[in-house]
Amino acid sequence: MIRINLLAVERERTKRRTGFQLAQKVTVACSLIVVVAVLGILWWWWALNTQLEAIDAEIAAANREITRLGAIDQQVRQFEQRRMQLQQRVSLIEELRKGQSAPVHMLDEISKSVPDLLWLTELKQTGNDLTLAGRCSTLTALSDFVANLEASGYFKKPVEIIDSQVESQGTGKAEVIKFSVKAQFSAPGA
Numbered sequence: 001m002i003r004i005n006l007l008a009v010e011r012e013r014t015k016r017r018t019g020f021q022l023a024q025k026v027t028v029a030c031s032l033i034v035v036v037a038v039l040g041i042l043w044w045w046w047a048l049n050t051q052l053e054a055i056d057a058e059i060a061a062a063n064r065e066i067t068r069l070g071a072i073d074q075q076v077r078q079f080e081q082r083r084m085q086l087q088q089r090v091s092l093i094e095e096l097r098k099g100q101s102a103p104v105h106m107l108d109e110i111s112k113s114v115p116d117l118l119w120l121t122e123l124k125q126t127g128n129d130l131t132l133a134g135r136c137s138t139l140t141a142l143s144d145f146v147a148n149l150e151a152s153g154y155f156k157k158p159v160e161i162i163d164s165q166v167e168s169q170g171t172g173k174a175e176v177i178k179f180s181v182k183a184q185f186s187a188p189g190a
Contacts, residue, residue: 105154106130106185113148117141125185130155131162133180139164142179149183156184 106125110132114120118141122133136142142164149159164179 102185109152109154110149113145113152115141115144115148118145128185130183130185131180132183133178135167135176135178137174137176139177142177146181149181154185156186159183 117138118134118136120132120134124131146159146161149155150157160182162180162182164177167176167178169176
């Protein structure tokens, strides 16, 4: 049989605990903190790893650029060396061209200055200093030669007679004067 109480007697209701106890609340809070910390650490590790990969890529790109620029730098050095060699050649050619006309003018002026009855047998040049040796039949020809050299404007004054000796050619022949003259050539335009 089943009993049913129809009286309205209030019974004490048993309290149901629906909330968490303090220990459970602390456990949940600590668990949430640990989960957030782990997620934060994982995010931080991912960010550092991403930065590391980006830096590695930049280093690789910089190394490639260094290699490329090294080849270009070597080419530039080769071009600079070649340019210096060519510049030296050009300056040498210009220097030779400047000095090219001096011997021509010198020989031209000497040949113009040689009077009759005088001939040259030797010409020595040391820098701008000249030593001329030859023979003549009269002392007047020798003095005319020295005067012509000084008058040409290409030889610095004074033109000096270093030596003059009379040579006899034998009996019945004319005497010849052997001489040597020292002069200093000054290039045209100097």
